[in-house]
Amino acid sequence: MNMSLAPILEVQNLSVALPAGLDRRLAVDGVGFEVHRRQIVCLIGESGSGKSVTASAVMSLLDKALTISGGKIVLDGEAITEATAERLCELRGDRMAMVFQEPLTALNPVMRVGQQIAEVLQIHKPQMSADAVEARVIELMTDVRLPNPALLMRSYPHQISGGQRQRIMIAMALALEPALIIADEPTTALDVTTQAQILRLFRELLTKHDSGILLITHDFGVVSDVADRVVVMRHGKVVESGSPQQVLTAPSHDYTKALIDAVPKFRFRPEFPASEKPVLDVRDLTLVYRSSSLFGSKRETRALDHVSFSVAAGETLGIVGESGSGKTSLGKCLLRFETAESGEIFVADKNLATLSGEALRHFRRNIQMIFQDPYKSLNPRRRVGASLIEGPVQHGTSRADAIERASELMELVGLKRDALDRFPHEFSGGQRQRICIARALAMEPAIIIADEPVSALDVSVQAQVLKLFEELRRKIGFSMVFITHDLRIASNICDRVAVMQRGKIVEIGPTEQLFCRPAHDYTRELLAATPGQGPRSERAL
Amino acid sequence: MVRLMLWRIASAIPVMLIVATIVFVLLRLSPGDPAAVIAGDTAGPEVIARVRAELGLDRSIPVQYLTWIGELARGNLGVSILSKQPVLAQIKDRLEPTLVLAFSAMVITILFAVPLGAIAAWRHNSWIDRAVMALSVVGFSVPVFMTGYILILCLSIWADILPVQGYVSPASDPLGAVSHLILPSLSLALLFMALIARVTRSSVLEILGEDFIRTARAKGGNNSRILWRHALPNAAVPIITVIGLGVALLISGVVVTESVFNLPGVGRLTIDAILARDYPVVQGLIMFFALIYVGVNMLIDIACAFVDPRVRL
Numbered sequence: 118m119n120m121s122l123a124p125i126l127e128v129q130n131l132s133v134a135l136p137a138g139l140d141r142r143l144a145v146d147g148v149g150f151e152v153h154r155r156q157i158v159c160l161i162g163e164s165g166s167g168k169s170v171t172a173s174a175v176m177s178l179l180d181k182a183l184t185i186s187g188g189k190i191v192l193d194g195e196a197i198t199e200a201t202a203e204r205l206c207e208l209r210g211d212r213m214a215m216v217f218q219e220p221l222t223a224l225n226p227v228m229r230v231g232q233q234i235a236e237v238l239q240i241h242k243p244q245m246s247a248d249a250v251e252a253r254v255i256e257l258m259t260d261v262r263l264p265n266p267a268l269l270m271r272s273y274p275h276q277i278s279g280g281q282r283q284r285i286m287i288a289m290a291l292a293l294e295p296a297l298i299i300a301d302e303p304t305t306a307l308d309v310t311t312q313a314q315i316l317r318l319f320r321e322l323l324t325k326h327d328s329g330i331l332l333i334t335h336d337f338g339v340v341s342d343v344a345d346r347v348v349v350m351r352h353g354k355v356v357e358s359g360s361p362q363q364v365l366t367a368p369s370h371d372y373t374k375a376l377i378d379a380v381p382k383f384r385f386r387p388e389f390p391a392s393e394k395p396v397l398d399v400r401d402l403t404l405v406y407r408s409s410s411l412f413g414s415k416r417e418t419r420a421l422d423h424v425s426f427s428v429a430a431g432e433t434l435g436i437v438g439e440s441g442s443g444k445t446s447l448g449k450c451l452l453r454f455e456t457a458e459s460g461e462i463f464v465a466d467k468n469l470a471t472l473s474g475e476a477l478r479h480f481r482r483n484i485q486m487i488f489q490d491p492y493k494s495l496n497p498r499r500r501v502g503a504s505l506i507e508g509p510v511q512h513g514t515s516r517a518d519a520i521e522r523a524s525e526l527m528e529l530v531g532l533k534r535d536a537l538d539r540f541p542h543e544f545s546g547g548q549r550q551r552i553c554i555a556r557a558l559a560m561e562p563a564i565i566i567a568d569e570p571v572s573a574l575d576v577s578v579q580a581q582v583l584k585l586f587e588e589l590r591r592k593i594g595f596s597m598v599f600i601t602h603d604l605r606i607a608s609n610i611c612d613r614v615a616v617m618q619r620g621k622i623v624e625i626g627p628t629e630q631l632f633c634r635p636a637h638d639y640t641r642e643l644l645a646a647t648p649g650q651g652p653r654s655e656r657a658l
Numbered sequence: 659m660v661r662l663m664l665w666r667i668a669s670a671i672p673v674m675l676i677v678a679t680i681v682f683v684l685l686r687l688s689p690g691d692p693a694a695v696i697a698g699d700t701a702g703p704e705v706i707a708r709v710r711a712e713l714g715l716d717r718s719i720p721v722q723y724l725t726w727i728g729e730l731a732r733g734n735l736g737v738s739i740l741s742k743q744p745v746l747a748q749i750k751d752r753l754e755p756t757l758v759l760a761f762s763a764m765v766i767t768i769l770f771a772v773p774l775g776a777i778a779a780w781r782h783n784s785w786i787d788r789a790v791m792a793l794s795v796v797g798f799s800v801p802v803f804m805t806g807y808i809l810i811l812c813l814s815i816w817a818d819i820l821p822v823q824g825y826v827s828p829a830s831d832p833l834g835a836v837s838h839l840i841l842p843s844l845s846l847a848l849l850f851m852a853l854i855a856r857v858t859r860s861s862v863l864e865i866l867g868e869d870f871i872r873t874a875r876a877k878g879g880n881n882s883r884i885l886w887r888h889a890l891p892n893a894a895v896p897i898i899t900v901i902g903l904g905v906a907l908l909i910s911g912v913v914v915t916e917s918v919f920n921l922p923g924v925g926r927l928t929i930d931a932i933l934a935r936d937y938p939v940v941q942g943l944i945m946f947f948a949l950i951y952v953g954v955n956m957l958i959d960i961a962c963a964f965v966d967p968r969v970r971l
Binding site for chain 2: 176178203206207208209210211214215217219222223224225226227228236237240241273275276286289
């Protein structure tokens, strides 16, 4: 890194004011940092830390309610905080570009992806001929390793995979080789193996185009993999910055320490005693999705392909794999939201797969679900108490008993009894997930299915919820199927793990054995792609 | 795409069948004996019985029903009591003015209401937005005959630049046709514009909050590109759908507008037939309007699939 060169981006003492009447006055408070050429600067912090607002301020894409109240942003020697709206339009896309977190919603759904890349060229280089634009689009798509660009450019966003969409976003950002690329959580919505590829791609492109990257993330694994410099933010302020070695191994601020501690690490549970009788016994479960195309030709997708496993009383079985591997389909099948093509699901000696109607409804109390997004899985217009007692009352518990039990559960999950009288929006994400856990437990199920229950939460909250699961298992002991894409989290909570790929369980076994001595190539691939570390590496993270 | 079209055409058949059944039942339920009406006030019981036999009303209800459906399927809507002409021929004769009027009202609406709504959304909470919304409340609340008469008063009587009433076929005198069409299509369009401007505004407003609008800004797109190239095409599906539903509004508007401006169209025919209790014509017109409505909405569905690739199956 050549320090004598002027930085591409200088943010000096930047403050962004929030609209009046909120809990704090400034979303960003006196933030300053620099990004140099061929450098990746990671801006890290939890939700509400002001990292995304800082990025939007640099791009001048702040929400109308927010205003820059102080400080200066200098891009390649030009103070863009003083630039006119026209000048900003010229700069955006040309000198600075942005990659957003959710590639599905960030792409225009009714425009072909090739056209969306071409648009950048058409805006900034109107003199380019249509042929030259198309050639450049294909070149860019090849650069980001999209397969068969000439064909893919005619697709719409919903027709391609999440990883491909994010590559389209990146190709769009690179179109004019901007000096600065801002990437806001660019890999959060992606699978680990795709994430690893995209991060590698960033690194390569940096050298090729001689640009600088401001990478916003909440994942310390990503930081330790790619960062040249780290800036830690909290409540709109920079609490610490420095080289990754320095920040990760010897953090000087308590908040950084706490954040690093909260990052899930590979930590295995003591071996689970082999038990006699399984609570859940799944045999040869097969689920096929059928779709028919234009001329009636049928397409079959095997979401589950002869899946067999069992869960013992008190045991937690992890289901890991990438998106599309069939994890979520499995969860839906176990709850009978989907009806399996063939196979058996035994819960407490009853075959769930053949139940229907009233019998199924009654039996469902034995299986309860905890969903990924605690913001969407509670009815916003019902008090928490009503959500909690609804199930038990439906199944014959008296109202008074159900309320009493609900109050006990509230305390058990670390909330106060009076939480029952409040509405979901009065709680934070972590508290809501506690409520969802209590709701599942209220039914006294034989088994709980948890589908990515901590993925939507900040790392520090994630750690608390995982600890809660641990405590609850000790206190009341339940069996659980825990679906996750994060192997580190799986290692913390699961006694055994099943690895799924394309609807099949490719490997199943005790967690420590499976992660430390993986037998299947795919398991190895997943482990290698986990950001920040492999399970046996001695790195700080 | 072909499949979607075939499917939509096939699903129109049961809808038409249900409409036909409802029309049949309504007429059997309505008070009075059609045979007595047709035979006239002076007719004796034998004459009425003869008319009844001629009309087939002496046969059982299921037989009557099957005959009605069978004749419909062959395109026979019966014969008018008043003019003794086949109903279908009568509708055909009156079709041109109505189609010209409805079409020009539709064009005016789309040309003005969609851009107005989009601009109102873009300048959300500005005076333009408030003005457009206020106008659309007025347009929606004032009945069509009111706007019609006010327009006649202002532009024909006071200003004396446009003819008061009447119809000139575009085939015979294009210029005269336009001057005769301006007032009726404008008064008919106002109601429709109010609806479409509102829907456009709210759907564009919603789209402007989407992530891909931010992406378009990050690419350096200027305001007009973002509004017309990114926001509007995405807002098109709800707008097109409401245009389709609004055809019902247009049909009722046509009936009133044609009376106000004395246009010899299907709307006038409807009013005349109802006033004269010309049952076969009323039945025929209900079937005709239902067919138009179903047909337009079928086209709308296909248009949606063209605009939004996610709808294509």
